[in-house]
Amino acid sequence: MKKQQVAVLRIGHRLVRDDRVTTHAALVSRAFGAERIYMTGIDQSVKDTVNAVGKRWGGNFEVEIIEDWKGVARAWKKSGGKIAHLTMYGINIDDAIEKVRKEEKLLVIIGAEKVPREAYELADYNIAVGNQPHSEIAALAIFLDRVFSGKQLKKEVAGGQLRIVPSEKGKQVEKI
Secondary structure, eight states: OOOOEEEEEEEOOOTTTTHHHHHHHHHHHHHTTOSEEEEESOOHHHHHHHHHHHHHHOOOOEEEEESOHHHHHHHHHHTTOEEEEEEEEEEEHHHHHHHHHTOSEEEEEEESSSOOHHHHHHOSEEEESSSSOOOHHHHHHHHHHHHTTTGGGGOOOOSOSEEEOOOSSSOOEEEO
């Protein structure tokens, strides 16, 4: 089976308040198997932080600062990709995940604030990770874990300066 291409689109950013949350959305995207994240309204320092993590720990994850999230979503669809919007109002993840896994090119939309109606309409899948208010970061982690069936958690990442040595007790990091 061909490798599934997955990217994340984060809509919105509340200045200062969201820098840490936005950084965490990018780090979860990276660690859980996405190839890139598109983000609106972020400060360059968020991109720099995520790029510094990639330099130390490896991988080819990309952060792209964008102005027009709808343009990104429409271009994604025009290129043959599908869109999954994570929302507590959608279809339960368990009822949609098998179909989503078969998509070759997937853009995952998460919000920082109230998501505009257009996101629901552009999405091929409106998916709920539970039907209670929760963090978009938690939903993203669960969704990506389900999409990749947990395989991304054991993936070797090339190109970094550091690597964790699994240990039952303590903390072991080795320089590469």
